[in-house]
Amino acid sequence: MRLPSRPEAFARTLLSALVDLVAIVRELLARPARLWLGAAEMAGEIVLSVWEAAVLPPLELGLRGLRAALRFGERQITPARGLTVVALAATITLGASQFTDYRVVEIGAPSYSGVESVAAAPELGRKSPQSAHGVTVLAIAIAALFVTAFAVGGRWRLARLLIVLGVAVILISLLVDARQGLREGLAATTYEGAQATLLGGFWAQLWSGVTLAISGPLLAVHLRGEHAARRAHPTRGLGRPGASANTFPASAGGAEGAAT
Secondary structure, three states, rough: OOOOOHHHHHHHHHHHHHHHHHHHHHHHHHHHHHHHHHHHHHHHHHHHHHHHHHHHHHHHHHHHHHHHHHHHHHOOOHHHHHHHHHHHHHHHHHHHHHHOOEEEEEOOOOOOOHOOOOOOEEEEEEOOOOOHHOOHHHHHHHHHHHHHHHHHHHHHHHHHHHHHHHHHHHHHHHHHHHHHHOOOOOHHHHHOOEEEOOOOOHHHHHHHHHHHHHHHHHHHHHHHHHHHHHHHOOOOOOOOOOHHHHHHHHHHHHHHHHHH
């Protein structure tokens, strides 16, 4: 029998040592991995518990509230009501714009370009829109308020007047206010670099007029549709107009026939 040579025995020993070393390393790596997996599982259970106890109920409550609000909106919020709110908002904004400044003259404005956030140009000549057109637009705003109220109250044809009122505001803003507001006046000769600028009051007035001119015909169309729908489908029952007139004469006629 031939005995194994020394190199073969050394190779087997080295291989066995490597196998043992790999097993030891695997065990050393497996333990932290198991610890990390256990910690992650525990953290996941904690997060899930917090989600189910603290986050999920308010979320479900909010979703139910949104669904209820959506159902309410589908029943109550109609195009006519939405346009009514838009028209009223434009009317209120138009009236409020008459009590704000709509123009100003900046002195040396070109010299302050690029540093407006640090130092603004000196200003003078601030004026309200009423200085240009008097109380005309304020009267239009009041008229638009009453027109909208009467149109919603049943006289839907009046909503068409919002077109006229809105166009009047637009023309006054562009032909009167803008021309006067962009004039520097004496400031142009007294101060160097004087520049007139239109402020937010002017733009609020202009866009309020545009909104009234656009919402007026749309509001008339939808109010007419609702009015026609109410006439086509009146309330049923004894409360319906003419119900008693149709019922009691027939009963009376029947009584007369029975008596005969």
